[in-house]
Amino acid sequence: MAGSGHENGAVSIRPADNLAVFEVSKKPKKNKFALGCAMLASLTSMLLGYDIGVMSGAIIFIKKDLKISDFQIEILVGVLNLYCLVGSIVAGNIADWIGRRYTILLANVIIFVGSLFMGFSVNYAFLMVGRFIAGIGVGFAIMGAVLYNAEISPASSRGFLTSFPEVCINVGILLGYVSNYAFSKLPTRIGWRLMLGAGATPSIFLVFAVLLMPESPRWLVMQGKLGEAKVVLEKTLDTKEEAQLRLNDIKEAAGIPQDSTGD
Numbered sequence: 001m002a003g004s005g006h007e008n009g010a011v012s013i014r015p016a017d018n019l020a021v022f023e024v025s026k027k028p029k030k031n032k033f034a035l036g037c038a039m040l041a042s043l044t045s046m047l048l049g050y051d052i053g054v055m056s057g058a059i060i061f062i063k064k065d066l067k068i069s070d071f072q073i074e075i076l077v078g079v080l081n082l083y084c085l086v087g088s089i090v091a092g093n094i095a096d097w098i099g100r101r102y103t104i105l106l107a108n109v110i111i112f113v114g115s116l117f118m119g120f121s122v123n124y125a126f127l128m129v130g131r132f133i134a135g136i137g138v139g140f141a142i143m144g145a146v147l148y149n150a151e152i153s154p155a156s157s158r159g160f161l162t163s164f165p166e167v168c169i170n171v172g173i174l175l176g177y178v179s180n181y182a183f184s185k186l187p188t189r190i191g192w193r194l195m196l197g198a199g200a201t202p203s204i205f206l207v208f209a210v211l212l213m214p215e216s217p218r219w220l221v222m223q224g225k226l227g228e229a230k231v232v233l234e235k236t237l238d239t240k241e242e243a244q245l246r247l248n249d250i251k252e253a254a255g256i257p258q259d260s261t262g263d
Helices: 004-009 015-025 032-043 046-066 070-098 100-119 124-152 155-162 164-183 188-197 200-210 217-222 226-236 240-254
Strands: none
Touching: 032 124, 032 155, 032 164, 032 200, 032 226, 046 070, 046 124, 046 164, 046 188, 046 200, 070 100, 070 124, 070 217, 100 124, 100 188, 100 200, 124 155, 124 164, 124 217, 155 164, 164 188, 217 226, 217 240, 226 240
């Protein structure tokens, strides 16, 4: 009778073992609040893809309308990457100064202004000014979105959420091609201006949408706002235990004593 639990080579599993197996295999549900915040933050990076995609078609009409050379076209198309680089470098310091959320908001404002400049361009020089402004804004958007997503994401879905900016860039490229097709039948001097100016439309929506997002908890801790940071962490992470552990890690990195709990 004593060996009945092991008859025929079978191994019995106690109820506690069953519970342990269930707990290990159980996956945490994705945090919908963190998912929504990451999506809103990433939508700004879609404007980089739009700018890349739309320019590939608009340049045909720009060359015909403004009578510019092939060299000028090469500069106009390729210089965006340089402006983006400058914007990304500057955005790192800006994000530490005003916060990740307001950096993304500022990016949308800059892109809006740059898109209007390009849409109302009367000559090549004016178009280059608009290209410069939009490029700086896109650099801000890329840096801000990636940084924000990494800092609000729970450990269980950080890789998934931080991939959103790249996905949005590709969606933006597709929308740029759609814009090329939609406005290609219009008169030359109007069509390419609408193609480039249309990039200002999403920025208006995103400026207000970003205000619905909470600030990054890491930035809040850096500002000494520990109470606010804890509230955001509990909303965006899977459990309160994970939120407390993350808060402790951030306080340690920021040089704040672990027994500090208030602002």
